[in-house]
Amino acid sequence: MNWIEIFRSGISTGTVLLIAAIGEILTERSGIQNLGVEGMMLVGAMAGFKVAFQTGNVWLGLLAAIAAGGLLSLAHALVVIHFQADQTVSGLSLTFLGTGLALVLGDGLTGQTAPVIPSATIPLLSQIPYLGPVAFANHNLLVYLGYLLMPLTWYYINKTRPGLHLRAVGENPAAADTLGVNIYRTRYLYTFIGGCFAGLAGAAISVAIAPGWYSNLTVNGQGWIAVALVIFAHWNPWRAALGGYLFGVLRRFTLDLQGPRLLFGLANPFFFNTNLVFFLQMAPYLLTIIALIWGSSAARRKRIGSPAALGVPYQRGERGL
Amino acid sequence: MTFKETPDAVPAVEMQDITLRFPGVLANDHVNFTMYPGEIHALLGENGAGKSTLMNVLTGLYKPQSGEIRIHGKKVSFNSPKDAIANGIGMVHQHFMLVENQTVTENILIGLDTPRFALNLKKYDQEVSDLADQFGIHIDPTAKIWQLSVGEQQRVEILKILYRGADILIMDEPTAVLAPQEADELIATLKGMAAQGKAIAFISHKLAEVKQVADKLTVLRRGRVTAERMDLHDFTRESLASLMVGREVIFNLHKCDQDPGREVLRLEDVSALNNKNLPALRNVDLALHEGEILGIAGVAGNGQSELVEVITGLRPCTGNIWLEGKNIANKPPAFSISQGLAHIPEDRIGVGSAPNLSLTSNIIMKRYDQEPISHNWQLDYVAADTLAGGLKDEYDIQAPSVQTQARKLSGGNLQKLILARELSSTPRLIVAMQPTRGLDVGAIESVQQLLLRQREQGCAILLVSEDLDELLALSDRIAVMYEGHVVGTICSADFDITKIGLMMTGTLPQDLPPEVPELKSPAPGSVSDFDSVLDHVKDFEQIEQASPAGQPVVIPEEEIPPSEEPSRGGSSPSAQDLNLSEKERVLRKVLGENYNKGDEA
């Protein structure tokens, strides 16, 4: 097996999860849980591919994906912020809506080819042994964007004024409200931003990492894995990035397991019985479950909680606050 | 008092003719409120009198239907809290508005425009600590809120307002959550700030405290002003009370003398952790007998909630809890319920009821499994409705029907529903936590009467309350808790507020001044300082000399049977004389924050 290639490709596919998970972290930090990431990613993947295909300009496609994801998330925002609907149900219906929209509007795109995000090699850094070829050589530009997102989001959340307000709104909206922070506006904004990230993540699949439109198989559960990753990451962008890359690597690793005749000197069962591949394909989903169990028990041990107001609609009391 | 009103001074706040109506409630009815710079102005009133509403108008949370507000002579109209902040108005809410996992400085910076993007926390930490020094407030700006004591958190709230340059401060029942020493410190801080020219509105319903802290006074009753901008020395406690409630009366509870029967509940060496996994109960031993009310006294957060939760099976613990000879420690709640345990929880809405379910569904919560409501796997809703209808009449629960959702009941009626459910099952042991908190005075009386009736019927009652008057009036014995220990237990014959007050601050019974009452269960490991005890005693003596004697406790007129109407300021003719006046003054001085703690809701 080619370990360099496994890690390289892991980083590349992990970028999708990273972008989606960071978007969801921003949303959840404001107290809104949006389970519709899968739907928003599908719409983003469709919009990105469709616009890139029709205009021949992949950057326009990327913009369209971001806008599409963001717009869709506003439906969720309206329903849960103003109508105070249950956030779980609304997130689910957003998944349906996104899937439906993507399938209807993406009709006829299957099998087409569209321009893709260009790749680049970073000079000097790519010369580092092992790390260079894995992380800095011949990756598409979104992968490098992912590298930037981790520290930037962390800095934004923890070290800036808007980040301070974001955390306050997610932890104690009543307190933020009395100090003049607009709860509704903040929550709309970050739900929208989370949607934009999800749309971008979708486009990262369809016009960069695995180019093409394969109807709802394009995203195939990665949106849900991203949501799980947020819990696993304890709402921390660094851990989300780490988790995303780890998932990517393991995913590629399980695919490559089928290749060699011998595995650790023994006959490779996946080579001789191709049907066992279905168990390999289960790996990301099983891993997600394991990561959730591990992540939530670790959170309990260290007493790290979700944002205190996550999933709770905010409403000024009719009498008193 | 230091404040002197000069004729040409411009009022810091002038609220005129403020009217605000909520659906079904006239919260403020043509209210006037005026306050000058440099004064501490008490806003006095019962629960629900409209004090907090008026102040929320001033902080821009509510818009009044009519009336106008002038700040420093300038007419203003607030659309949001931001406008009020810009006009130098800040409020410290009764429930702190702090973000637990952020630092002091971060909490202070929320909502400000000043760090434009990057938070340079080091620089702002310095600013915060400079500001704190200016007003003599001690705080570590880099500490996270959850690491701070309640008193420290309150200081953060005050700093939050001062940092915004506020010169008008509103304190909503600020001493309600504080230990006595912390309250003294707060009052000193407030006086210091007034001396620097701040105008401070001090919301309270504690008469004694108001006399100690305030220069001027406005009293509200049922949304109307009954005394506007009066000098405090014009008032006696009686006249204040009558302004607050309408007329003055005395608590008039019949508590018959009876000997406790055999033991019902025994706690042996019970320890437990709180929600933050810190020790909350430490080696508690307690015993409770038939026909006995054991009061649990203590400043909030000294293990009372955890004590109730371990007895009712809602929290794991170590040690043994014997109920009628069976160990119920760490048994599921269903087991202790089947052994005759009734629980009147502190949180009526969050724990004691299912808000969206009907009165019937709430009534049968603990007996859906018993005849005649239960038939094999089925639940007989007709029988349940009949039962609920009967209890609704018996306990006088005001609701359109038994199908009414619990959330539509008023606080008093919801508590009656809970009492109906818990008491109608002929319990052996009742664990009641803050059973009268936040209720209006009439409801308080009927809840207390119900508990006393259960006592007469031989039920054992564990009564946890932060209202010492209530404990003194109802209990046969009082156990005092401090930091998870039971510091000591006192029998009713030896009730002495001074000593209970000292024990509530952690003084061991053996360290108390002479004439120590009979004590049980000394708490292990608790240390106290004899000098501080002496200081306290000195304080009490000064207060005794300074205050007039003979104030009655007030309850509304409709609760008093005409035949037993007591004379003003005199003692009650009932079996047990509860003339608290002497004790009460000291009590309210030392433990004022625990007197009648209630939510303005």
Added chain:
Amino acid sequence: MKIPYPVFLKRHEDPPKWLPAVTSIGAVILAFIISGIVLAATGANPFTVYSYFFKASFGSWGAFSDVIVKATPLLLIGLGCALAFKMRLWNIGAEGQFFIGAFMASAVVMVPLVNLDTTPRWAIISLMMLLGMVGGALYGFIPGFLKAKLNINEVIITLMLNYIAVLWNNYWIFGKWSEAGFQMTKTFPRSAWLPRLADYAAEVPAFAGMTAHFGILFGLIAAVIIYQILYRSKWGYKITLIGDNPKAARYAGINIARNTILVFMVSGALAGLAGMTEVSGVVHRLQERISTSYGFSGVIVAWLAKLNPFAVIVVSVLFGALLVASREIQPSGISFLIQGITLFLVISSDVLLKYEIKWVRPAQETAQ
């Protein structure tokens, strides 16, 4: 409630009894209108599409029989979801429980667990039903247990289990049970088929060609049972109480963990039974595409029916019609779209149940 728009929401003191039904129906109608606009935007004529919809689903008894076939799994799954949602457990895993139920039922034939030639038909079918339900229940146990003991988000767990169940089935139909390399098992023997209307064509000629099978009866019986559970039984009372306020339920001595697991298992068993009826009553083999997202549509059915078991019957027929019609309609995502929009509108319309909406001028905003 104050919102930054010239509307004012006032809490309903007593919403009229007919309001939930009206808002649900209104939501469906509005969903069709909005989907029509989307259809028009993609170049299709919504009126043609909708009239085709109607003809394909209600145009004849044969078409209606097809609708019933599609409604059967929706009904069973919708009932299971209604039960779980009543306790505020988000079982989104009906799809996976459906597949495991289908797998377990198929095992009776494929292993085979009994002698298919000598065992009577009723016994084979009963065994398939039993194993289908056991499979679904066990698959529901996993998220129930994780939720009850570790408080892990059941939405994500059930979703992941859905993907795993599909892959698990693929392993068997591509491998061990594959019929001559095709991605399906052999056709089950007649003795493992649920009786269909067409089987009685000899007695009732009108039934000729009708594919509706016995499964709908299971669904109707299940609706009655779930109704009895929710509104007549002690267990239903506990479920309702936990759903409304878990803290109060715990205070009342109810074991929340045990009920969480139980509800998940019953919910799973119903989905598993749906899987069994699909393989035994419709396709008569285990194959890759036995579900057109029944598991997800069941969620919407339950919600649209406001968790009322009898309303679930009506709504599942309606959604059955939608699925029948959408089989033959392009683009293929249209039924998803309508379902998504419907669910969105239903949960949005819930605000009408809680609040009366009044339009006011901004100056009066707080003057109410």
